Amino acid sequence: MKNNKENNLYAVILAGGVGSRFWPLSRQLAPKQFLKVVSDKTLLEQTILRVNKLIPSKNICVITNQHYLFEIKKELEQFGIPDKNIFLEPLGKNTAPAIALAARYLFLKDHNSSMIVLPSDHIISKNKLFINAVKDASALADDGYLVTLGVVPQKAMTGYGYIKTLNKISPKSKGYLVDKFIEKPGLEKVKGFLKQRNYFWNSGIFIWKTSVILSEIKKYTPSLYSKIISVYPNKDITKIWQKITPISIDYAILEKSKLVSMIPARFAWSDVGSWQALKDILGNDKNDNVLKADSYDVDSKNILVWSKDRFVATLGLKDLIIVDTPDALLVCKQDYSEKVRKIVDFLKDKNREEYIYHKKVNRPWGSYIVLQYDFDFKVKLVEIDPKKRLSLQFHRKRAEHWVVVEGIARVTCGKMVKLVRSNESIYIPAGKVHRLENPSGNKPLKIVEVQTGKYLKEDDIIRLRDDYKRV
Amino acid sequence: MKNNKENNLYAVILAGGVGSRFWPLSRQLAPKQFLKVVSDKTLLEQTILRVNKLIPSKNICVITNQHYLFEIKKELEQFGIPDKNIFLEPLGKNTAPAIALAARYLFLKDHNSSMIVLPSDHIISKNKLFINAVKDASALADDGYLVTLGVVPQKAMTGYGYIKTLNKISPKSKGYLVDKFIEKPGLEKVKGFLKQRNYFWNSGIFIWKTSVILSEIKKYTPSLYSKIISVYPNKDITKIWQKITPISIDYAILEKSKLVSMIPARFAWSDVGSWQALKDILGNDKNDNVLKADSYDVDSKNILVWSKDRFVATLGLKDLIIVDTPDALLVCKQDYSEKVRKIVDFLKDKNREEYIYHKKVNRPWGSYIVLQYDFDFKVKLVEIDPKKRLSLQFHRKRAEHWVVVEGIARVTCGKMVKLVRSNESIYIPAGKVHRLENPSGNKPLKIVEVQTGKYLKEDDIIRLRDDYKRV
Incomplete structure (x- = not known):
């Protein structure tokens, strides 16, 4: 088999999540990756477009679940990505099992393959910087590293995970050795990080050889490894999946492996983890308002209004998020936007449909x-x-x-x-x-x-x- | 003609206004008096029920306009009030012309008649106190006074008009002479009023003999008087009405006449002039919230949520009014609730339908x-x-x-x-x-x-x- 980049670098896009902090726009059956929040393309489409510059469609894979299959197929069709590149998880088990499954499949296909793992629901601009970072990371992955992309932090965000780096791998390398991962630290700590310049946002984008990640999975989570190798060929994945313990790739491997390195990246990045985060990305008017609605405002400051169906009048408001959908309305103080999940929990608890479907x-x-x-x-x-x-x-x-x-x-x-x-x-x-x-x-x-x-x-x-x- | 109370006391209910500060629940064609805001009866129905205890249906008149005619007829039907008791104003000209028209009609019918004028969109509870006050006022009106009902103020409201009284008419009388009317004074003044005990809320409820009010109209607004006497019998009211200058009865007569007196009343009263005023009437929960909706709240304080059609989630809010209707949503800081009119003006200006109709x-x-x-x-x-x-x-x-x-x-x-x-x-x-x-x-x-x-x-x-x- 010809061993060139085009043929053995694969993209594995994680598209099985819900993004419930985006309720009421996101629903269980209309998850965040299908939303068109910043352009006329869904976040998933934007993710595919981004990697497609480097990786041919036939090498782009998507991990999702049965519920999202038709929507995913529709989106993949336009890029010529074949249906066989869709992996269906019978149940959500966090990132490690999904990544292990894809790694195993690609390893069997090509022992020398590499994979780039990408969330499907983040926003990245300055695509050229993204491509360059991926190329650098890919070269490093060929040397046997598990490579993370670390985004140079732009402001003191407490909602993100951070990567603390050590020295460069070698004087000429673009990669850094990683000291540790820090999950959502407090504001004081974050302010300190920004001064020290060796802390980066964990973008959730990873690049490695399938052989290397599989051997690390075998080493650090042997129980997961044994289940994954039993899936191919042709085993009943549903039965196997039921027995798997949910665990993130960060916790299962990256926080433990000695092979982890990081490529610093300067592209603009957001995990769009809440309405507040989305507001930060969208362009404010002179009163710091974002009015994505048929609306009229009197004297409000720093509000986001999101509505497609209804006229919205706002008077004298401050620091609010207003999201209007045909069957549910959210009015939320901005510093509560991480707590929107509580509403979804309430709706689940009451066995209501407003968290599952849209009208x-x-x-x-x-x-x-x-x-x-x-x-x-x-x-x-x-x-x-x-x-x-x-x-x-x-x-x-x-x-x-x-x-x-x-x-x-x-x-x-x-x-x-x-x-x-x-x-x-x-x-x-x-x-x-x-x-x-x-x-x-x-x-x-x-x-x-x-x-x-x-x-x-x-x-x-x-x-x-x-x-x-x-x- | 038999001269007893039953036969020559008439109620004249003013039901031609819009109440645009109640948008989006009120619309030009769904005005405040037709809303069911505090019970399963409209405010107009509640007003009729209130006076009907004292005044027979055949003596209850309603002044409105062509747009509301069919809705009014529907409501009056259940009380057996005949269609001929409906007066149609061709154009809204404030209260004085409407009251003058009704006075003239009733005077021609019975020279000895008295009338009680009532807004159709206020809320009154403790009906017995209301009836007693009306009876006292009616006796005073028979002596030739223009009698107002002054409500003993319960708190420092700046949105109301105030009546300052002098001494009692006579030691045995229940009525007071009136010094002056004060329209919407500032908070400091109002606080002073409450201490002095001779200031009352102007309820907009008036009682007088038709002969007396007409002679005062003739004296203080002769131009209006001459136009009104030309209406009956059978003149083209539309033409006459076009030439009338809009003016309130307070400004035209009450602030000038020497015959004005006041009966103090202790019933609970609100002009429900804004969403804020309505919130004050409705029962708060322990967080001072009024949730008239299918809703779920996290940590909000002092908010009103009004919705019939949609699930509403609120998080971390304070001092807000949220009113949701099928085609328009209002989110308003409470101290802006008087400014809701600005929204209606905007919609008018843009030639939109959301201020005219509901869905x-x-x-x-x-x-x-x-x-x-x-x-x-x-x-x-x-x-x-x-x-x-x-x-x-x-x-x-x-x-x-x-x-x-x-x-x-x-x-x-x-x-x-x-x-x-x-x-x-x-x-x-x-x-x-x-x-x-x-x-x-x-x-x-x-x-x-x-x-x-x-x-x-x-x-x-x-x-x-x-x-x-x-x-």
């Missing part, structure tokens, strides 16, 4: 929003992505009226197939086999669906054929 | 809710009351798809008239004359309406015939 539900073919749900009728706004179609299906108990409000639909209803254009409608009687399709290559299709019947739950659907194997 | 809009024939409003389509749920029908109308720019989801519709579309049943639909092209009717005597009719077109505002409606004289 808008994503599907592999697009999405729908329930506009009204009454006893004997339901109104949905359904959006079908270009070139996508729903399954060929029928409903036992409900009829459907579709009014096309944007784009053109190709509708199958019994033996008839016809185009239904904007401002036209069609009726699908109960029991009739039908299919809805967006034949356009670039325009979305939107329909208003009025369902009528005595039983209107989502489970009244019999799929006969489906592009997404849900039959 | 649910009441109509004489029923109501509608806007479920979705996009650039080129709008979805409404329309409910038509039994035996009611919309106007015969057309729209220049929008087409409409109607899906009947409950009941049976009689639909006129061009020359065609047909019944459209539940689970059937019909299409109304732009420009086509149409009408929607509920022929049932007891069942409501519900339709989902999907509007399409580039202009979807409510003003694109040309009415040809209408049961409610809106052509």
Whole structure:
């Protein structure tokens, strides 16, 4: 096998987390990595774009779980990343097991492979500096080091982990030996760190040879190692995964291994760990406000307003975070933004749905929003992505009226197939086999669906054929 | 004519205002007097109930305007107050012209009549004390006084008007002579007032003989008087009203007349002039919070949360008002609650609809809710009351798809008239004359309406015939 960078450097993107401090924008089924918080790309898409400059699509892998599979597939498709590069964790077990699994898979594929591990939900700008840092780290990894990227700290952040470095590995090396990792220190300590210049933010980005990380995992967490090597080939991962103890890669390996080194990096980085952190990234106006909303303010200072659906009026506020979504509203003093998790815990505890779904539900073919749900009728706004179609299906108990409000639909209803254009409608009687399709290559299709019947739950659907194997 | 209290004491309720400081709960077409803020009755209904203990329904009059007519009729119906007791102001001209109009009407009806003037949007508890005060005031009015009810102040409120009294009219009288009216004084002054015990809150409740108030109007505002006497019988009130200068009864008469007296009253009273004022009335919890919402709080103090439709999470807040409605959200520091009007002014200025309607809009024939409003389509749920029908109308720019989801519709579309049943639909092209009717005597009719077109505002409606004289 040809041994050049392009072929044996892999990216492994961790995309299985929820990011519950971003509630109500993030939900269990709409996690932080899928949010478009700073551009029209999701954080995951931005992460892929970043590494794709250096690593070809076929070498980019993503670790996630079953719930996020269709959304991940949609995002990966546009980059030409094959489905086989998606690893599904049966259960979240923190970072070490996920990384070990990917390392083992890539090692079996190529004993000489290296991997760069990246969180999917961070923000990095100054991409050139990022690429350079990765290149330097990659060279160091080839020498047998476990390499971390340490970001030169810009201000006294208490919410981050820090890396304390020792000397350079050698006078000519770009890498430093690592003394220790410090998890979320107090403000006084952090201020001291900034003066000493040998403390860096732990970016959570790591580069190493798969052979090296696996041998360190074997050394420091042999129980995890033995479980991981039993996964390939073809073992029942679900059973194995159940027995694994959750543990982070930092705690399991990096804080113990003698092989750890660090490349300092000067790119702008944030883990966007809270609404407060996001506000710090977004551009303030002259009153330090960030108004990402249809809004009007009187005399407020240092507030973030985030709303897509509703007019928001703010008067005389200070240091607040306001996040408005169709079914839940958050109003939070900024220094409480780390505590948003408490709200999610409350909702879980009460068995409510506001922490699981949005009103808008994503599907592999697009999405729908329930506009009204009454006893004997339901109104949905359904959006079908270009070139996508729903399954060929029928409903036992409900009829459907579709009014096309944007784009053109190709509708199958019994033996008839016809185009239904904007401002036209069609009726699908109960029991009739039908299919809805967006034949356009670039325009979305939107329909208003009025369902009528005595039983209107989502489970009244019999799929006969489906592009997404849900039959 | 028999001259007893029952027959010649009238109530005149002022119900033409908007109460824009209660936005977003109040809207131009959903004013404060129609809100159910402290019970399941509207403030207007509570006002009627209060005077109805003393004054029979046939003697209760309401002054309002055309916009509120159908809602007022609905509310008055349950008390058996006849439609002829509703006075319509063509334009709001503050209180003096409205009161003069009612006085003139009642004077012509009965030269010996007395009237009690009441705002429709205040809150009063301890009704027995209210009735007693009115009785005392009524006796005093019979002696030729213009009697105000002065509420014994409970705390240093700067947002109220104050009445400074002199001595009692006579040792045995319950009434006091009035020295002067003071409009919204500063906090230091108010604190002084409370110590002196001869300052009272101006409740805006007045009692006088119609003959006396008219002669005082003639004396102090002859221009208004001459216009008012020309209204009856049968003159064009609209023309006359246009020429009237807006002026309050306080400023026009009470601050000038020598006949003013005051009955002190100890009932609990609030003009509910702002969200802050409402919060003061509602019962606080141990953290001084009022949570009228499906909500969860962490560590907030002294906040009001008002929401019917959405889960609200609050963290670490202080002294805030949060009011959430389907299309608009208010977050306001409490000492800014008088400035909510600025928001309404902004919305007016921008020609937006969030100050006029709620998402649910009441109509004489029923109501509608806007479920979705996009650039080129709008979805409404329309409910038509039994035996009611919309106007015969057309729209220049929008087409409409109607899906009947409950009941049976009689639909006129061009020359065609047909019944459209539940689970059937019909299409109304732009420009086509149409009408929607509920022929049932007891069942409501519900339709989902999907509007399409580039202009979807409510003003694109040309009415040809209408049961409610809106052509």
